[in-house]
Amino acid sequence: xxxxxxxxxxxxxxxxxxxxxxxxxxxxxxxxxxxxxxxxxxxxxxxxxxxxxxxxxxxxxxxxxxxxxxxxxxxxxxxxxxxxxxxxxxxxxxxxxxxxxxxxxxxxxxxxxxxxxxxxxxxxxxxxxxxxxxxxxxxxxxxxxxxxxxxxxxxxxxxxxxxxxxxxxxxxxxxxxxxxxxxxxxxxxxxxxxxxxxxxxxxxxxxxxxxxxxxxxxxxxxxxxxxxxxxxxxxxxxxxxxxxxxxxxxxxxxxxxxxxxxxxxxxxxxx
Numbered sequence: 001x002x003x004x005x006x007x008x009x010x011x012x013x014x015x016x017x018x019x020x021x022x023x024x025x026x027x028x029x030x031x032x033x034x035x036x037x038x039x040x041x042x043x044x045x046x047x048x049x050x051x052x053x054x055x056x057x058x059x060x061x062x063x064x065x066x067x068x069x070x071x072x073x074x075x076x077x078x079x080x081x082x083x084x085x086x087x088x089x090x091x092x093x094x095x096x097x098x099x100x101x102x103x104x105x106x107x108x109x110x111x112x113x114x115x116x117x118x119x120x121x122x123x124x125x126x127x128x129x130x131x132x133x134x135x136x137x138x139x140x141x142x143x144x145x146x147x148x149x150x151x152x153x154x155x156x157x158x159x160x161x162x163x164x165x166x167x168x169x170x171x172x173x174x175x176x177x178x179x180x181x182x183x184x185x186x187x188x189x190x191x192x193x194x195x196x197x198x199x200x201x202x203x204x205x206x207x208x209x210x211x212x213x214x215x216x217x218x219x220x221x222x223x224x225x226x227x228x229x230x231x232x233x234x235x236x237x238x239x240x241x242x243x244x245x246x247x248x249x250x251x252x253x254x255x256x257x258x259x260x261x262x263x264x265x266x267x268x269x270x271x
Contacts, residue, residue, distance in 0.1 A: 034246055040236050040240070045145040046147065068109060069108040069127060071108075071218065135147060148179070156265065156266065157265050178264055185238075190232045194250055196231075
């Protein structure tokens with residue numbers, strides 16, 4: 001009799017704990033926050049269930065953008081006029097805060113593929129290739145995520161990013177708050193508060209539009225920020241982890257694994 005009562009109480013307590021944990025997940029992880037945040041071991045939808053080999057086969061079906069860089073640095077100045085030569089060397093004309101035809105970043109340009117050569121590009125040792133899938137280009141998001149972010153109806157997936165080890169996105173801010181979920185691999189993030197835009201060399205001082213640093217255009221070492229007295233936070237993301245950036249937050253990304261996949265989420269009508 002005692003064992004039966006103990007068993008029943010244990011089941012009731014377990015149900016209560018599971019309910020409590022579910023509500024913690026809904027309220028703690030999935031909401032718009034005022035500061036950068038990092039969460040580990042978060043799973044949602046069906047995207048985390050797909051193994052790496054199946055994922056590689058899946059992405060070959062869809063069209064995508066790919067960014068090529070001889071230096072490993074990827075990025076652009078967001079719709080400013082550029083010149084690109086036959087080898088992919090980029091020269092930027094504007095804005096006037098950047099010297100005419102300054103190469104930023106060097107050897108970077110963007111192309112479009114109708115699909116079928118993702119793995120080949122990522123294995124190309126001549127360039128660092130940074131693959132971007134957009135929802136409008138594929139059914140990948142609909143198949144595994146129902147084109148939405150859990151518990152937040154006004155958020156949705158905007159890109160699926162694939163990169164290889166050594167690929168770097170220099171310091172930048174997006175045009176709104178972002179969640180990024182790591183599906184495979186490992187990345188290093190350096191996060192800086194938006195109030196340090198001037199010290200960080202951003203050409204635009206309107207943090208509600210996307211912009212990039214014209215000082216930190218290549219690989220960043222923490223000592224570079226220490227020398228300027230700029231506070232920062234280093235975060236390492238791994239599979240099933242989330243990183244969150246409020247609007248205007250400055251961040252740098254470096255891929256640490258041979259094959260990295262992450263999914264970016266944004267508020268609807270904010271990108």
